[in-house]
Amino acid sequence: MNLVVNSRDAMPAGGKLTIETVDLELGENISEHHGARISPGYYVVLTVTDTGHGMTEETMARVFEPFFTTKGVGKGTGLGLATAYGIVKQHRGFIWVYSEVGLGTSFKIYLPKWRGANPSEVVPEATPTRSLSTGNETILIVEDQLALLDVISEYLASMGYKTLKAQDGDTALRVAAAHVGPIHVLLTDVIMPGIRGPELATQMTKLRTEVRTIYMSGYSDLNLEGTEPSVVVHKPVDLGVLAQTIQRVLDNDATPSGGNVRF
Incomplete structure (x- = not known):
């Protein structure tokens, strides 16, 4: 309820509020740059997304602090999100926030899935490590968050891929134009300063006809209307899932015939 109230308050002129749930299996290689150690296993994910005014990175860094609020005097106690954070932690879960100023905010709550055991003893069930093959193709990674950009680049390089990096x-x-040799995959964030992911993909395919595109996004309610059918990896990024997605795209297994394929 606290998340919904905050989403409502972030849209004083109206907007779209989306609440959804999904079962999800997290691998061992989920990115830790978000500041949370996440146990691999099965989770139920509750996502609350709004199209409100969004938050700056400075606000996101403090959003779960008790008594921190951006609302006016008398309009907020600063305890709503801190309370939600505490409840999630008590249930051995974690909460993650993604936001862009002027576009909206998405909160994702990950709760360990009850698989028939005593609820008091439920913990994420470890899953076998997936077998991932290495590659030698070239991947251009475009992500405005430098920490995530570096994490992904280092991980893919460790698997044998050649990586090129850009923050916008x-x-x-410019990197693509200067690179000698093919670029097999464009791995790009959707929402970035300047040129956004879909527009970048359109321009990139004109410059590099061989390139295939994979999008990354923190929004569950992602609208890519007007673009070609797309492959989307959701944040927070599970590096194992990302590697599998790249393999499938390179093998044509994940190239959609219509709509979006989401991982």
């Missing part, structure tokens, strides 16, 4: 679309186009 304009830089990505």
Whole structure:
């Protein structure tokens, strides 16, 4: 309820509020740059997304602090999100927030899935490590969050891929133009300063006809209307899932015939 109230308050002129749930299996390689150690296993994910005014990175860094609020005097106690955080932690889960100023915010709550045991003893069930093959293709990674950009680049390089990096679309186009040799995959965030992911993909395919695109996004209610059918990896990024997705795209297994394929 606290998340819904905050989403409502973030849209004083109206907007779209989306609440959804999904079963999810997290591997061992989920990115830790979000500040949370996440046990691999099965989770139920509750996502609350709004199209409100969004938050800056500075606000996101403090959003779960008790008594911290951006609302006016008398309009908020600063305890709503801190309470939600405490409840989630008591249930051995974690909460993650993604936001863009002027576009909206998405909160994701991950709760260990009850698989028939005593509820008081439920913990994420470890799953066998997936077998991932290495590669030698070239991947251009475009992500405005430097920490995530570095994590993904280092992980893919450890698997044998050649990686190129850029923090925005304009830089990505310059890197692609200067690179000698093919670029097999464009792995790009959707919402970035300047050129956004879909526009970048359109320009990139004109410059590099061989490239295939994989999007990354923190929004569950992702609207890619007007673009070609897309492959989407959701944040927080599970590096194992990302590696599998890249393999499938390179093998044509994940190339959709219509709509979006989401991982």
